[in-house]
Amino acid sequence: MKLMFVPETAEKIKSMEIRGAGRIARAAAEALRDHALSLKVKDLPAFREEMERAAGLLVATRPTAVSLPNAVHIVMAGLGGATGLENARSGLVSRADGFIDSSRHAVEKIARFGARHIRDGDVILTHCNSEVALGCIIEAHRSGREIEVFATEVRPRNQGHITIRTLNDAGIKTNFIVDSAVRSFIHDVDIVIVGADAVTVNGAVVNKIGTSQVAHTAAEARVNMIVAAETYKFAPRTIIGELITIEERPPDEVLPAAIARTLPCVTVRNPAFDVTPPEYIDLIVTEAGAIPPQMAYVIIREYLGWGIEEFQKLPAINHTFGQDNGQTE
Ligand code: RUB
Numbered sequence: 001m002k003l004m005f006v007p008e009t010a011e012k013i014k015s016m017e018i019r020g021a022g023r024i025a026r027a028a029a030e031a032l033r034d035h036a037l038s039l040k041v042k043d044l045p046a047f048r049e050e051m052e053r054a055a056g057l058l059v060a061t062r063p064t065a066v067s068l069p070n071a072v073h074i075v076m077a078g079l080g081g082a083t084g085l086e087n088a089r090s091g092l093v094s095r096a097d098g099f100i101d102s103s104r105h106a107v108e109k110i111a112r113f114g115a116r117h118i119r120d121g122d123v124i125l126t127h128c129n130s131e132v133a134l135g136c137i138i139e140a141h142r143s144g145r146e147i148e149v150f151a152t153e154v155r156p157r158n159q160g161h162i163t164i165r166t167l168n169d170a171g172i173k174t175n176f177i178v179d180s181a182v183r184s185f186i187h188d189v190d191i192v193i194v195g196a197d198a199v200t201v202n203g204a205v206v207n208k209i210g211t212s213q214v215a216h217t218a219a220e221a222r223v224n225m226i227v228a229a230e231t232y233k234f235a236p237r238t239i240i241g242e243l244i245t246i247e248e249r250p251p252d253e254v255l256p257a258a259i260a261r262t263l264p265c266v267t268v269r270n271p272a273f274d275v276t277p278p279e280y281i282d283l284i285v286t287e288a289g290a291i292p293p294q295m296a297y298v299i300i301r302e303y304l305g306w307g308i309e310e311f312q313k314l315p316a317i318n319h320t321f322g323q324d325n326g327q328t329e
Contacts, residue, residue, distance in 0.1 A: 005038075006031045006054040013061040013068075016157065021197045021233055022107060022131055025071035026100050028058045032075045033096035036089050044085045051079065051092065063245035064206060064273045066198040066235040070304070074099050074232070099232075106230040106287035111135030114193065114228050114285045118145060122190040125150040125182070125218075128208035129159035129166075130195025132228035136285070137193060138170045148173045150185055154208060156253040156270065179210050186221040196229035196284075200238040201300060203278030203293025205229070206246070209271055215280035224282045227293075231286050231303040234296060247272040
């Protein structure tokens with residue numbers, strides 16, 4: 001077994017070598033598990049201190065995907081009530097393995113549930129690169145439905161390139177379009193399916209920048225918009241009034257620094273995510289079933305199962321890009 005040490009995993013998440021909310025969450029759980037297994041400390045307080053430091057390092061890597069602090073919280077709960085060092089170590093390892101396992105099952109379940117919303121002959125539009133959204137599309141194709149996909153490019157990091165490779169490898173007929181072409185093709189589309197980095201208590205969905213434009217365009221054209229999201233992408237701290245931090249990435253992802261230097265009056269803005277309000281979303285497909293966005297509160301209470309005290313213990317979110325962008329509307 002290759003040990004994924006915490007700083008190495010943290011660096012890969014930061015640089016986006018590991019990306020996508022579900023993969024980030026599983027990688028963090030793996031890193032904590034491997035760290036716990038390899039840690040040589042003398043007693044339980046030292047183990048706890050070292051694990052908390054590692055958890056903090058992972059959570060600080062990228063601010064938007066709530067699956068990351070949720071996964072870390074679930075794994076670290078393995079320390080609760082531990083009576084000795086070895087007991088704490090095995091508790092944490094089993095929580096980490098349990099999370100990774102249930103995450104993989106959730107992705108498979110959502111693929112099956114989501115595929116049922118895709119009919120024979122449907123044209124689907126997807127934005128960014130979501131393993132759960134793609135899971136639904138590939139499952140529909142596997143079960144024999146004749147489908148076609150429009151996939152966006154996803155500036156500036158081109159996650160659409162990963163999406164079209166996956167669709168191509170699955171043998172699915174795919175049209176690759178620039179982000180700004182969505183409105184030109186929306187009347188050819190029957191259903192939009194995207195993933196999520198976070199779902200707030202009011203059912204707003206935070207996902208790759210441009211998702212809200214796609215959703216707005218779909219609503220205008222009366223095309224259904226489905227979000228595929230595991231329950232650990234729902235954001236508990238939004239119940240106590242916190243907003244999801246929208247990551248703003250380096251300007252040179254958008255404009256080369258050499259050009260930017262010649263344009264002193266120009267500021268490049270590069271938010272990586274945006275917020276789609278619940279009224280543009282028809283359904284959120286989770287492993288616990290499909291829900292209207294207005295039921296997000298129930299998922300947070302029932303499926304994450306955490307009380308208010310626990311929400312308050314979760315790592316704090318400390319910076320928000322712009323206004324609340326519809327998270328509380
Ligand atoms: C990825 C992105 C994805 C969600 C869901 O952004 O916005 O749509 O994370 O993905 P980035 P998944 O590339 O900046 O990480 O369904 O794979 O968890």
